[in-house]
Amino acid sequence: MVHAVQENRATVIHPTAIVAPEAQIGRGVSIGPWCTVGPHVVIEDNAELISHVVVDGHTRLGAGSRYFPFCTIGMAPQDLKYKGEPTRCEVGARTVVREHVTIHRGTASGSGLTHVGDDVLIMANAHVAHDCWLGNRVIIVNNVVMGGHVVIDDDARIMGSAAIHQFVRIGHAALVGGVAGVEADVIPYGSVLGNRARLVSLHWIWLRRNGVQSAEIHRMRKAYFTLYPKVDEEGTFATRLEAVRRDFGADPRIKEILAFIDAPSRRGLVRIARGDYSTAETEGA
Template sequence: MVHAVGKDRVAVIHPSAIVAPEARLGRGVVIGPWCSVGPNVVIEDNVELISHVVIDGHTRLGEGSRYFPFCTVGMAPQDLKYKGEPTRCEVGAGTVVREHVTIHRGTATGSGLTHVGNDVLIMANAHVAHDCWLGDRVIIVNNVVMGGHVTIEDDARVMGSAAIHQFVRIGHAALVGGVAGVEADVIPYGSVLGNRARLVGLHWIWLRRNGVQSAEIHRMRKAFFTLYPKTDEDGTFASRLDVVRREFGDDVRVREILDFIDGPSKRGLVRVARGDFSTAETEGA
Protein backbone atom coordinates (compact mmCIF):
# COMPACT_ATOMS: atom_id res chain seq x y z
CA MET A 1 0.00 0.00 0.00
CA VAL A 2 1.31 3.47 -0.90
CA HIS A 3 0.29 6.30 1.41
CA ALA A 4 0.84 9.93 0.36
CA VAL A 5 1.78 12.21 3.25
CA GLY A 6 2.36 15.50 1.51
CA LYS A 7 3.36 16.99 -1.82
CA ASP A 8 6.03 14.78 -3.40
CA ARG A 9 6.48 12.93 -0.12
CA VAL A 10 5.35 9.31 -0.20
CA ALA A 11 5.66 6.51 2.34
CA VAL A 12 4.99 2.82 1.82
CA ILE A 13 2.85 1.39 4.61
CA HIS A 14 1.78 -2.24 4.92
CA PRO A 15 -2.01 -2.66 5.29
CA SER A 16 -1.60 -4.34 8.68
CA ALA A 17 0.39 -1.43 10.15
CA ILE A 18 -1.32 1.15 12.37
CA VAL A 19 -0.03 4.69 11.77
CA ALA A 20 -1.65 7.62 13.55
CA PRO A 21 -2.87 10.27 11.08
CA GLU A 22 -0.95 12.93 13.01
CA ALA A 23 2.40 11.17 12.61
CA ARG A 24 4.81 12.96 10.27
CA LEU A 25 6.47 10.70 7.71
CA GLY A 26 9.25 11.67 5.32
CA ARG A 27 10.01 10.60 1.78
CA GLY A 28 10.85 6.96 1.19
CA VAL A 29 9.70 5.73 4.60
CA VAL A 30 8.82 2.01 4.66
CA ILE A 31 6.58 0.72 7.45
CA GLY A 32 6.26 -3.05 7.38
CA PRO A 33 3.67 -5.52 8.68
CA TRP A 34 2.15 -5.09 12.14
CA CYS A 35 4.03 -1.93 13.04
CA SER A 36 2.51 0.77 15.24
CA VAL A 37 3.38 4.49 15.00
CA GLY A 38 1.97 6.99 17.49
CA PRO A 39 0.58 10.48 16.83
CA ASN A 40 3.58 12.45 18.11
CA VAL A 41 6.17 10.57 16.08
CA VAL A 42 8.34 12.20 13.40
CA ILE A 43 9.99 9.79 10.94
CA GLU A 44 12.56 11.35 8.63
CA ASP A 45 13.35 10.30 5.05
CA ASN A 46 14.23 6.71 4.10
CA VAL A 47 13.58 5.17 7.49
CA GLU A 48 12.56 1.50 7.51
CA LEU A 49 10.45 -0.25 10.13
CA ILE A 50 10.80 -3.88 9.07
CA SER A 51 7.90 -5.47 10.97
CA HIS A 52 6.29 -5.62 14.43
CA VAL A 53 8.00 -2.37 15.45
CA VAL A 54 6.38 0.03 17.95
CA ILE A 55 7.28 3.74 17.89
CA ASP A 56 5.48 5.90 20.44
CA GLY A 57 5.73 9.13 22.42
CA HIS A 58 7.32 12.38 21.25
CA THR A 59 9.89 10.53 19.19
CA ARG A 60 12.00 11.44 16.16
CA LEU A 61 13.69 8.82 13.99
CA GLY A 62 16.64 10.10 11.97
CA GLU A 63 17.10 9.77 8.24
CA GLY A 64 18.00 6.32 6.96
CA SER A 65 17.74 4.57 10.30
CA ARG A 66 16.43 0.95 10.39
CA TYR A 67 14.37 -0.89 13.01
CA PHE A 68 14.15 -4.68 13.20
CA PRO A 69 11.22 -6.81 14.42
CA PHE A 70 9.90 -6.43 17.94
CA CYS A 71 11.98 -3.42 18.92
CA THR A 72 10.26 -0.49 20.66
CA VAL A 73 11.32 3.15 20.66
CA GLY A 74 9.87 5.99 22.73
CA MET A 75 7.75 3.97 25.12
CA ALA A 76 7.16 5.20 28.68
CA PRO A 77 10.17 4.90 31.01
CA GLN A 78 10.43 2.27 33.73
CA ASP A 79 10.44 4.94 36.42
CA LEU A 80 7.80 5.00 39.15
CA LYS A 81 8.06 8.80 39.30
CA TYR A 82 6.98 9.15 35.67
CA LYS A 83 3.44 10.53 35.42
CA GLY A 84 2.96 10.68 31.67
CA GLU A 85 4.80 13.95 30.99
CA PRO A 86 5.49 14.68 27.27
CA THR A 87 9.17 13.79 27.38
CA ARG A 88 11.14 12.93 24.28
CA CYS A 89 13.21 10.33 22.49
CA GLU A 90 15.39 10.78 19.40
CA VAL A 91 17.43 8.43 17.26
CA GLY A 92 20.02 9.73 14.81
CA ALA A 93 20.58 9.20 11.11
CA GLY A 94 21.87 5.87 9.89
CA THR A 95 21.38 4.11 13.20
CA VAL A 96 20.40 0.42 13.24
CA VAL A 97 18.22 -0.96 16.05
CA ARG A 98 18.03 -4.74 16.09
CA GLU A 99 15.45 -7.24 17.34
CA HIS A 100 13.82 -6.80 20.76
CA VAL A 101 15.75 -3.63 21.64
CA THR A 102 13.92 -1.21 23.96
CA ILE A 103 14.69 2.53 23.95
CA HIS A 104 12.60 4.49 26.47
CA ARG A 105 11.83 8.20 26.43
CA GLY A 106 13.16 10.60 29.05
CA THR A 107 11.65 11.69 32.35
CA ALA A 108 10.59 15.06 33.72
CA THR A 109 12.90 14.58 36.69
CA GLY A 110 15.83 13.86 34.35
CA SER A 111 16.90 15.63 31.16
CA GLY A 112 13.54 14.91 29.53
CA LEU A 113 15.31 13.33 26.55
CA THR A 114 16.73 9.95 25.60
CA HIS A 115 19.20 10.51 22.77
CA VAL A 116 20.82 7.97 20.44
CA GLY A 117 23.29 9.47 17.98
CA ASN A 118 24.11 8.92 14.32
CA ASP A 119 25.40 5.64 12.87
CA VAL A 120 24.90 3.73 16.11
CA LEU A 121 24.43 -0.05 16.13
CA ILE A 122 22.32 -1.49 18.95
CA MET A 123 22.25 -5.27 18.75
CA ALA A 124 19.44 -7.60 19.80
CA ASN A 125 17.84 -7.53 23.26
CA ALA A 126 19.71 -4.44 24.50
CA HIS A 127 17.98 -1.85 26.69
CA VAL A 128 18.56 1.92 26.53
CA ALA A 129 16.89 3.41 29.59
CA HIS A 130 15.29 6.80 30.16
CA ASP A 131 17.46 9.93 29.91
CA CYS A 132 20.43 8.04 28.45
CA TRP A 133 22.65 9.85 25.97
CA LEU A 134 24.52 7.83 23.33
CA GLY A 135 26.92 9.61 20.99
CA ASP A 136 27.72 8.85 17.36
CA ARG A 137 29.12 5.54 16.06
CA VAL A 138 28.56 3.76 19.36
CA ILE A 139 28.22 -0.05 19.24
CA ILE A 140 26.04 -1.76 21.84
CA VAL A 141 26.29 -5.56 21.62
CA ASN A 142 23.56 -8.10 22.43
CA ASN A 143 21.90 -8.12 25.86
CA VAL A 144 23.55 -4.96 27.17
CA VAL A 145 21.44 -3.22 29.81
CA MET A 146 21.85 0.28 31.16
CA GLY A 147 20.18 2.18 33.95
CA GLY A 148 18.77 5.66 33.51
CA HIS A 149 20.91 8.75 32.84
CA VAL A 150 23.87 6.80 31.39
CA THR A 151 26.15 8.74 29.01
CA ILE A 152 28.11 6.87 26.34
CA GLU A 153 30.33 9.11 24.24
CA ASP A 154 31.23 8.82 20.54
CA ASP A 155 32.89 5.61 19.25
CA ALA A 156 32.53 3.66 22.49
CA ARG A 157 32.03 -0.12 22.38
CA VAL A 158 30.00 -2.03 24.96
CA MET A 159 30.34 -5.79 24.59
CA GLY A 160 27.64 -8.42 25.15
CA SER A 161 25.65 -8.68 28.38
CA ALA A 162 27.42 -5.78 30.09
CA ALA A 163 25.36 -3.99 32.74
CA ILE A 164 25.85 -0.25 33.27
CA HIS A 165 24.74 1.45 36.49
CA GLN A 166 22.59 4.57 36.31
CA PHE A 167 24.46 7.90 35.93
CA VAL A 168 27.65 6.19 34.72
CA ARG A 169 29.69 7.95 32.01
CA ILE A 170 31.50 5.93 29.34
CA GLY A 171 34.15 8.08 27.65
CA HIS A 172 35.00 8.57 24.00
CA ALA A 173 36.19 5.37 22.27
CA ALA A 174 36.19 3.40 25.51
CA LEU A 175 35.76 -0.38 25.53
CA VAL A 176 33.55 -2.21 28.02
CA GLY A 177 34.19 -5.95 28.05
CA GLY A 178 31.50 -8.60 27.87
CA VAL A 179 29.48 -9.39 31.00
CA ALA A 180 31.13 -6.48 32.82
CA GLY A 181 29.27 -4.80 35.65
CA VAL A 182 30.10 -1.11 35.32
CA GLU A 183 29.41 0.87 38.50
CA ALA A 184 31.60 3.91 37.85
CA ASP A 185 32.86 6.14 35.03
CA VAL A 186 35.20 4.82 32.32
CA ILE A 187 37.80 7.29 31.03
CA PRO A 188 38.02 8.08 27.29
CA TYR A 189 39.91 5.32 25.45
CA GLY A 190 39.74 3.21 28.62
CA SER A 191 39.30 -0.56 28.53
CA VAL A 192 37.44 -2.22 31.40
CA LEU A 193 36.83 -5.89 32.14
CA GLY A 194 35.27 -8.02 34.82
CA ASN A 195 32.53 -8.02 37.38
CA ARG A 196 32.91 -5.58 38.97
CA ALA A 197 34.55 -3.81 36.04
CA ARG A 198 38.16 -2.73 36.48
CA LEU A 199 40.35 -0.58 34.24
CA VAL A 200 42.95 -2.76 32.52
CA GLY A 201 44.44 -0.37 29.98
CA LEU A 202 43.53 1.78 27.04
CA HIS A 203 41.62 0.71 23.94
CA TRP A 204 44.83 0.32 21.98
CA ILE A 205 43.29 -1.54 19.05
CA TRP A 206 40.76 1.24 18.41
CA LEU A 207 43.56 3.81 18.49
CA ARG A 208 45.62 1.87 15.93
CA ARG A 209 42.65 1.17 13.67
CA ASN A 210 41.72 4.83 13.64
CA GLY A 211 45.06 6.15 12.45
CA VAL A 212 46.63 7.30 15.70
CA GLN A 213 50.37 7.35 15.12
CA SER A 214 52.77 5.18 17.10
CA ALA A 215 54.48 8.18 18.73
CA GLU A 216 51.17 9.43 20.12
CA ILE A 217 50.18 5.96 21.30
CA HIS A 218 53.54 5.69 23.07
CA ARG A 219 52.91 8.99 24.87
CA MET A 220 49.40 7.88 25.82
CA ARG A 221 50.83 4.63 27.17
CA LYS A 222 53.35 6.52 29.31
CA ALA A 223 50.65 8.88 30.56
CA PHE A 224 48.34 5.99 31.40
CA PHE A 225 50.93 4.06 33.41
CA THR A 226 51.98 7.26 35.16
CA LEU A 227 48.40 7.83 36.23
CA TYR A 228 47.66 4.15 36.88
CA PRO A 229 50.91 2.42 37.97
CA LYS A 230 50.91 -1.31 38.58
CA THR A 231 51.38 -0.83 42.32
CA ASP A 232 50.12 1.65 44.91
CA GLU A 233 53.62 2.74 45.84
CA ASP A 234 53.83 5.75 43.50
CA GLY A 235 52.02 8.40 45.51
CA THR A 236 48.36 9.39 45.56
CA PHE A 237 46.07 9.56 42.56
CA ALA A 238 45.94 13.36 42.92
CA SER A 239 49.73 13.66 42.86
CA ARG A 240 49.99 11.38 39.83
CA LEU A 241 47.27 13.41 38.11
CA ASP A 242 49.38 16.55 38.60
CA VAL A 243 52.37 14.80 37.02
CA VAL A 244 50.32 13.77 33.99
CA ARG A 245 48.96 17.29 33.58
CA ARG A 246 52.46 18.72 33.72
CA GLU A 247 54.22 16.18 31.50
CA PHE A 248 51.52 15.10 29.03
CA GLY A 249 48.84 17.79 29.17
CA ASP A 250 49.75 19.17 25.74
CA ASP A 251 48.70 15.88 24.09
CA VAL A 252 45.16 16.26 22.75
CA ARG A 253 43.96 12.78 23.69
CA VAL A 254 45.56 12.85 27.12
CA ARG A 255 43.95 16.22 27.68
CA GLU A 256 40.61 14.64 26.75
CA ILE A 257 41.13 12.05 29.49
CA LEU A 258 42.10 14.74 32.00
CA ASP A 259 39.07 16.86 31.13
CA PHE A 260 36.83 13.81 31.59
CA ILE A 261 38.35 13.12 35.01
CA ASP A 262 37.80 16.76 35.98
CA GLY A 263 34.18 16.69 34.74
CA PRO A 264 31.10 16.32 36.94
CA SER A 265 30.44 12.76 38.09
CA LYS A 266 27.91 11.04 40.29
CA ARG A 267 29.69 7.67 40.27
CA GLY A 268 33.41 8.37 40.48
CA LEU A 269 35.97 6.54 38.34
CA VAL A 270 36.30 2.81 37.71
CA ARG A 271 39.15 1.44 39.79
CA VAL A 272 42.27 0.12 38.13
CA ALA A 273 43.02 -3.61 38.03
CA ARG A 274 46.36 -4.19 39.73
CA GLY A 275 48.81 -6.63 38.19
CA ASP A 276 49.02 -7.74 34.58
CA PHE A 277 47.53 -5.33 32.02
CA SER A 278 48.40 -7.50 29.01
CA THR A 279 44.79 -8.56 28.40
CA ALA A 280 44.02 -5.02 27.25
CA GLU A 281 46.36 -5.48 24.31
CA THR A 282 44.19 -8.20 22.79
CA GLU A 283 40.74 -6.73 23.42
CA GLY A 284 39.12 -4.58 20.76
CA ALA A 285 36.16 -3.96 18.51
Protein backbone atom coordinates in the same frame (compact mmCIF):
# COMPACT_ATOMS: atom_id res chain seq x y z
CA MET B 1 26.79 -1.19 10.15
CA VAL B 2 25.66 1.77 8.03
CA HIS B 3 22.52 1.09 6.02
CA ALA B 4 22.66 2.23 2.40
CA VAL B 5 19.72 4.54 1.83
CA GLN B 6 17.82 4.28 -1.44
CA GLU B 7 17.01 7.88 -2.37
CA ASN B 8 13.70 9.06 -3.89
CA ARG B 9 11.82 5.84 -3.27
CA ALA B 10 8.10 5.92 -2.55
CA THR B 11 6.76 5.86 1.00
CA VAL B 12 5.22 2.45 1.69
CA ILE B 13 2.93 1.65 4.64
CA HIS B 14 1.77 -1.95 4.91
CA PRO B 15 -2.03 -2.31 5.24
CA THR B 16 -1.67 -4.11 8.59
CA ALA B 17 0.35 -1.25 10.11
CA ILE B 18 -1.43 1.18 12.45
CA VAL B 19 -0.11 4.70 11.87
CA ALA B 20 -1.76 7.62 13.67
CA PRO B 21 -2.99 10.28 11.23
CA GLU B 22 -1.09 12.95 13.19
CA ALA B 23 2.28 11.19 12.80
CA GLN B 24 4.73 12.95 10.49
CA ILE B 25 6.10 10.53 7.90
CA GLY B 26 8.94 11.57 5.59
CA ARG B 27 9.63 10.65 2.00
CA GLY B 28 10.75 7.13 1.17
CA VAL B 29 9.77 5.72 4.57
CA SER B 30 8.91 2.02 4.75
CA ILE B 31 6.57 0.83 7.53
CA GLY B 32 6.17 -2.92 7.44
CA PRO B 33 3.56 -5.40 8.68
CA TRP B 34 2.01 -5.01 12.12
CA CYS B 35 3.93 -1.87 13.08
CA THR B 36 2.36 0.76 15.37
CA VAL B 37 3.25 4.45 15.13
CA GLY B 38 1.86 6.95 17.64
CA PRO B 39 0.45 10.44 16.98
CA HIS B 40 3.48 12.42 18.19
CA VAL B 41 6.05 10.45 16.19
CA VAL B 42 8.23 11.99 13.46
CA ILE B 43 9.88 9.58 11.02
CA GLU B 44 12.45 11.21 8.76
CA ASP B 45 13.14 10.36 5.13
CA ASN B 46 14.06 6.81 4.11
CA ALA B 47 13.73 5.28 7.57
CA GLU B 48 12.55 1.66 7.65
CA LEU B 49 10.42 -0.19 10.20
CA ILE B 50 10.72 -3.79 9.06
CA SER B 51 7.80 -5.36 10.97
CA HIS B 52 6.19 -5.53 14.44
CA VAL B 53 7.91 -2.29 15.53
CA VAL B 54 6.21 -0.01 18.08
CA VAL B 55 7.08 3.70 18.14
CA ASP B 56 5.29 5.92 20.65
CA GLY B 57 5.58 9.18 22.56
CA HIS B 58 7.25 12.36 21.31
CA THR B 59 9.78 10.42 19.30
CA ARG B 60 11.88 11.29 16.25
CA LEU B 61 13.50 8.61 14.07
CA GLY B 62 16.42 9.82 11.99
CA ALA B 63 16.81 9.65 8.22
CA GLY B 64 17.84 6.26 6.90
CA SER B 65 17.58 4.54 10.29
CA ARG B 66 16.35 0.91 10.43
CA TYR B 67 14.28 -0.93 13.06
CA PHE B 68 14.01 -4.70 13.23
CA PRO B 69 11.08 -6.79 14.49
CA PHE B 70 9.77 -6.44 18.03
CA CYS B 71 11.85 -3.42 19.03
CA THR B 72 10.05 -0.59 20.85
CA ILE B 73 11.08 3.06 20.68
CA GLY B 74 9.86 5.93 22.85
CA MET B 75 7.71 3.95 25.26
CA ALA B 76 7.15 5.21 28.81
CA PRO B 77 10.18 4.91 31.11
CA GLN B 78 10.47 2.34 33.87
CA ASP B 79 10.57 5.06 36.53
CA LEU B 80 7.94 5.17 39.26
CA LYS B 81 8.22 8.98 39.38
CA TYR B 82 7.08 9.27 35.76
CA LYS B 83 3.50 10.58 35.53
CA GLY B 84 2.97 10.72 31.79
CA GLU B 85 4.79 13.99 31.09
CA PRO B 86 5.45 14.70 27.37
CA THR B 87 9.13 13.81 27.41
CA ARG B 88 11.09 12.91 24.30
CA CYS B 89 13.13 10.25 22.54
CA GLU B 90 15.28 10.68 19.44
CA VAL B 91 17.31 8.31 17.29
CA GLY B 92 19.87 9.60 14.81
CA ALA B 93 20.45 9.12 11.12
CA ARG B 94 21.45 5.72 9.75
CA THR B 95 21.26 4.08 13.16
CA VAL B 96 20.32 0.38 13.22
CA VAL B 97 18.18 -1.02 16.04
CA ARG B 98 17.95 -4.81 16.11
CA GLU B 99 15.35 -7.26 17.41
CA HIS B 100 13.74 -6.81 20.86
CA VAL B 101 15.66 -3.63 21.70
CA THR B 102 13.86 -1.21 24.03
CA ILE B 103 14.63 2.53 24.01
CA HIS B 104 12.54 4.50 26.53
CA ARG B 105 11.78 8.19 26.48
CA GLY B 106 13.14 10.61 29.09
CA THR B 107 11.68 11.74 32.39
CA ALA B 108 10.63 15.14 33.69
CA SER B 109 12.94 14.70 36.69
CA GLY B 110 15.86 13.96 34.34
CA SER B 111 16.88 15.66 31.12
CA GLY B 112 13.51 14.94 29.52
CA LEU B 113 15.24 13.32 26.54
CA THR B 114 16.68 9.93 25.62
CA HIS B 115 19.12 10.44 22.75
CA VAL B 116 20.76 7.93 20.42
CA GLY B 117 23.20 9.44 17.92
CA ASP B 118 24.00 8.87 14.25
CA ASP B 119 25.43 5.64 12.79
CA VAL B 120 24.85 3.69 16.01
CA LEU B 121 24.35 -0.09 16.05
CA ILE B 122 22.26 -1.52 18.90
CA MET B 123 22.15 -5.30 18.73
CA ALA B 124 19.36 -7.62 19.86
CA ASN B 125 17.80 -7.53 23.32
CA ALA B 126 19.65 -4.41 24.51
CA HIS B 127 17.93 -1.82 26.73
CA VAL B 128 18.52 1.94 26.57
CA ALA B 129 16.87 3.45 29.64
CA HIS B 130 15.29 6.85 30.21
CA ASP B 131 17.45 9.96 29.90
CA CYS B 132 20.41 8.06 28.44
CA TRP B 133 22.62 9.85 25.92
CA LEU B 134 24.47 7.78 23.30
CA GLY B 135 26.85 9.57 20.97
CA ASN B 136 27.66 8.82 17.34
CA ARG B 137 29.08 5.54 15.99
CA VAL B 138 28.52 3.73 19.28
CA ILE B 139 28.17 -0.07 19.14
CA ILE B 140 25.98 -1.78 21.75
CA VAL B 141 26.26 -5.59 21.54
CA ASN B 142 23.53 -8.13 22.41
CA ASN B 143 21.88 -8.12 25.84
CA VAL B 144 23.52 -4.94 27.13
CA VAL B 145 21.44 -3.16 29.77
CA MET B 146 21.87 0.34 31.09
CA GLY B 147 20.22 2.26 33.89
CA GLY B 148 18.81 5.74 33.54
CA HIS B 149 20.94 8.81 32.78
CA VAL B 150 23.90 6.83 31.36
CA VAL B 151 26.15 8.81 28.98
CA ILE B 152 28.12 6.90 26.31
CA ASP B 153 30.38 9.10 24.20
CA ASP B 154 31.19 8.78 20.49
CA ASP B 155 32.84 5.59 19.20
CA ALA B 156 32.48 3.61 22.45
CA ARG B 157 32.06 -0.18 22.25
CA ILE B 158 29.91 -2.00 24.82
CA MET B 159 30.31 -5.78 24.53
CA GLY B 160 27.67 -8.44 25.11
CA SER B 161 25.67 -8.67 28.35
CA ALA B 162 27.42 -5.75 30.02
CA ALA B 163 25.37 -3.95 32.68
CA ILE B 164 25.88 -0.22 33.21
CA HIS B 165 24.75 1.46 36.43
CA GLN B 166 22.59 4.59 36.29
CA PHE B 167 24.46 7.92 35.93
CA VAL B 168 27.65 6.21 34.72
CA ARG B 169 29.68 7.99 32.00
CA ILE B 170 31.52 5.99 29.34
CA GLY B 171 34.18 8.11 27.64
CA HIS B 172 35.01 8.57 23.96
CA ALA B 173 36.18 5.38 22.22
CA ALA B 174 36.17 3.41 25.48
CA LEU B 175 35.70 -0.37 25.48
CA VAL B 176 33.52 -2.22 28.01
CA GLY B 177 34.17 -5.97 27.99
CA GLY B 178 31.50 -8.63 27.81
CA VAL B 179 29.49 -9.40 30.98
CA ALA B 180 31.15 -6.47 32.75
CA GLY B 181 29.27 -4.79 35.58
CA VAL B 182 30.11 -1.09 35.29
CA GLU B 183 29.27 0.97 38.36
CA ALA B 184 31.66 3.91 37.86
CA ASP B 185 32.89 6.14 35.03
CA VAL B 186 35.24 4.86 32.30
CA ILE B 187 37.82 7.34 31.01
CA PRO B 188 38.05 8.14 27.27
CA TYR B 189 39.92 5.35 25.43
CA GLY B 190 39.76 3.22 28.59
CA SER B 191 39.27 -0.55 28.46
CA VAL B 192 37.45 -2.22 31.36
CA LEU B 193 36.76 -5.86 32.17
CA GLY B 194 35.15 -7.90 34.91
CA ASN B 195 32.37 -7.81 37.44
CA ARG B 196 32.73 -5.33 39.00
CA ALA B 197 34.49 -3.72 36.05
CA ARG B 198 38.10 -2.63 36.49
CA LEU B 199 40.31 -0.57 34.19
CA VAL B 200 42.88 -2.82 32.50
CA SER B 201 44.34 -0.68 29.70
CA LEU B 202 43.55 1.86 27.05
CA HIS B 203 41.62 0.81 23.96
CA TRP B 204 44.72 0.28 21.82
CA ILE B 205 42.92 -1.48 18.95
CA TRP B 206 40.57 1.47 18.37
CA LEU B 207 43.48 3.91 18.50
CA ARG B 208 45.50 1.97 15.92
CA ARG B 209 42.54 1.36 13.62
CA ASN B 210 41.69 5.04 13.63
CA GLY B 211 45.06 6.24 12.48
CA VAL B 212 46.70 7.29 15.74
CA GLN B 213 50.44 7.27 15.12
CA SER B 214 52.86 5.13 17.11
CA ALA B 215 54.55 8.15 18.69
CA GLU B 216 51.23 9.39 20.09
CA ILE B 217 50.28 5.91 21.30
CA HIS B 218 53.65 5.73 23.05
CA ARG B 219 52.96 9.03 24.84
CA MET B 220 49.48 7.84 25.80
CA ARG B 221 50.97 4.63 27.20
CA LYS B 222 53.45 6.61 29.30
CA ALA B 223 50.69 8.91 30.55
CA TYR B 224 48.43 5.96 31.34
CA PHE B 225 51.06 4.17 33.43
CA THR B 226 51.93 7.42 35.17
CA LEU B 227 48.31 7.81 36.20
CA TYR B 228 47.69 4.12 36.82
CA PRO B 229 51.01 2.49 37.82
CA LYS B 230 51.24 -1.26 38.25
CA VAL B 231 52.31 -0.74 41.88
CA ASP B 232 49.58 0.97 43.87
CA GLU B 233 51.98 2.51 46.39
CA GLU B 234 53.41 4.97 43.86
CA GLY B 235 51.92 8.17 45.33
CA THR B 236 48.34 9.34 45.57
CA PHE B 237 46.01 9.55 42.60
CA ALA B 238 45.91 13.35 42.94
CA THR B 239 49.71 13.52 42.79
CA ARG B 240 49.85 11.26 39.73
CA LEU B 241 47.08 13.25 38.07
CA GLU B 242 49.07 16.48 38.43
CA ALA B 243 52.16 14.75 37.01
CA VAL B 244 50.17 13.70 33.94
CA ARG B 245 48.76 17.20 33.63
CA ARG B 246 52.26 18.67 33.79
CA ASP B 247 54.08 16.21 31.52
CA PHE B 248 51.40 15.23 28.99
CA GLY B 249 48.65 17.84 29.28
CA ALA B 250 49.40 19.40 25.89
CA ASP B 251 48.53 16.18 24.04
CA PRO B 252 44.92 16.51 22.75
CA ARG B 253 43.86 12.98 23.71
CA ILE B 254 45.41 13.22 27.15
CA LYS B 255 43.73 16.60 27.56
CA GLU B 256 40.42 14.87 26.71
CA ILE B 257 41.02 12.26 29.42
CA LEU B 258 41.94 14.95 31.97
CA ALA B 259 38.81 16.96 31.13
CA PHE B 260 36.70 13.83 31.63
CA ILE B 261 38.29 13.19 35.04
CA ASP B 262 37.79 16.82 36.07
CA ALA B 263 34.12 16.89 35.08
CA PRO B 264 31.42 16.43 37.76
CA SER B 265 30.51 12.78 38.35
CA ARG B 266 27.78 10.99 40.29
CA ARG B 267 29.66 7.68 40.26
CA GLY B 268 33.41 8.36 40.44
CA LEU B 269 35.97 6.55 38.28
CA VAL B 270 36.33 2.84 37.63
CA ARG B 271 39.23 1.50 39.67
CA ILE B 272 42.40 0.07 38.21
CA ALA B 273 42.70 -3.72 37.99
CA ARG B 274 45.50 -5.46 39.84
CA GLY B 275 47.04 -8.69 38.59
CA ASP B 276 48.18 -9.98 35.22
CA TYR B 277 46.39 -8.13 32.41
CA SER B 278 49.35 -8.10 30.04
CA THR B 279 47.27 -9.46 27.15
CA ALA B 280 44.70 -6.70 27.58
CA GLU B 281 47.44 -4.07 27.70
CA THR B 282 49.05 -5.18 24.46
CA GLU B 283 46.05 -6.31 22.44
CA GLY B 284 43.39 -3.89 23.65
CA ALA B 285 40.96 -6.53 24.87
